[in-house]
Amino acid sequence: MEKLPKKLQSKIDQRKAENALRALTFKGELVDFSSNDYLGFARSEDISKRASYLIKEVTPINGATGSRLLTGNHKLYGQLEDFLTEHYGSESALVFNSGYDANIGFFSSVPQRGDVVLYDELAHASIRDGIQMGHAKSFKFSHNDIDHLKERILSLRAQSSNESEIYVVTESVFSMDGDSPNLESMAMLCREQNCFLVVDEAHATGIFGQGRDMVSQLGLQKEVFARLITFGKAIGCHGAAVLGSPSLKEYLINFSRSFIYTTALSPHSLATVLAAHQYLKEQGEPVIQTLQENIGFFKSEATRLQLSEKFIQSNSAIHCALVIGNSNVKYMAQQLQSHGFDVKPILSPTVKEGEERLRFCLHAFNSKEEISRVLSLLKNLM
Structure with missing residues (x-):
């Protein structure tokens, strides 16, 4: 039997040609700037x-x-x-x-x-x-x-x-x-x-x-x-x-x-x-406050490093820097990961072609030093 029907294989081949093929990876020991665990409750x-x-x-x-x-x-x-x-x-x-x-x-x-x-x-x-x-x-x-x-x-x-x-x-x-x-x-x-x-x-x-x-x-x-x-x-x-x-x-x-x-x-x-x-009801307030402080610090550091124009305006824990092209955004994500920071690339067709981006998810457990370092690395890559 064929490994995969031809029509399905052609779709896989097209994704590979567009450098947009998805694959499962295991979480490493990198500094977390990618998970949705904004308050750190998953590790509590x-x-x-x-x-x-x-x-x-x-x-x-x-x-x-x-x-x-x-x-x-x-x-x-x-x-x-x-x-x-x-x-x-x-x-x-x-x-x-x-x-x-x-x-x-x-x-x-x-x-x-x-x-x-x-x-x-x-x-x-x-x-x-x-x-x-x-x-x-x-x-x-x-x-x-x-x-x-x-x-x-x-x-x-x-x-x-x-x-x-x-x-x-x-x-x-x-x-x-x-x-x-x-x-x-x-x-x-x-x-x-x-x-x-x-x-x-x-x-x-x-x-x-x-x-x-x-x-x-x-x-x-x-x-x-x-x-x-x-x-x-x-x-x-x-x-x-x-x-x-x-x-x-x-x-x-x-x-x-x-x-x-x-x-x-x-x-x-x-x-x-x-x-x-x-x-969350009994002890969540200081954790939420820390997250909000990290969001504010991330934005101020982006401004200091003259990166604000690269980012989509956001007051949430999600901040995205536009990097056009699947190959470009994947390369920049790999560079950040090689320096110890888990930042994920968002590729087309997940977003529109030409709107590819690096997605930074902020957490209450991220330190200000980690935020400064990852943004400084991004500045150098930009």
Whole structure:
């Protein structure tokens, strides 16, 4: 038998020709400027000990044993969802196995045939995939452009029936740029035009709003139809949740296929998420403050070294320096890695051709010396 069908092999060959072939690598002992572990919770012994205690106290079993609708809805699910509801100021929470599962489950089932989804042109692949799996029409609006979004809404309102719903989708922190939309203006527009606002908080969860998210920081909980929070980034664990009304939760339990037809998370996964949130609530403030200080220091050092023009404007933990061309950005990343810094290149087609970049993820555990050194090396390479 052929090693691989010819059409598939041709795609692999094309990626190689474009110097864009992806491959799995093992994490080395480099200084971390690439992981999503913004607060360092993934390496916390305190959280690990708390999780072990919770498992022993609540449900000392290893596996989920089935989907949540069959046998997998163990006690830790209820405890975690109750905690999330209170912590994030939501009416209810429904835990999914990952942010990807949550987005495809939500967008494939909630917008109905005849409805319209308006999504930011830089929205995450999981949002796009979920929309494509559903039956609603969809259109992009220019990145963080409220005026263009308004034009789209008014045009749709003029030509659609009163029964058509409009869902507006954005991210509070964009994963490949690190920037944020004007959520207050977007919420006001959605309220005026009777649209349903959906916000993916993946890269804001645990960092903004005193360990909550951007919507909480801005006090917009009642203005947002649904929020996606994830546990695999600043929370340092795995999984995600959709925050919204009890009616939305009931609907997703009944119609979201990525929720219904999958084995539930293990007790250990849920215990770790709950333990991390408990730690965040009790002791997270100084860690978040340290992260914010590192973000400010990174930006000031970039200015001092006259690198600011190379970076996309960001107030988050994600900072991206544009380096055009897959070969160029891969070379610069390899140079930084050879000097002990784990900085990843972001290649096309992950981003548009001509917008390739070095992506710096900042953490509470990064030292100011490490930040200065990596930026000085970048200056020399530039």
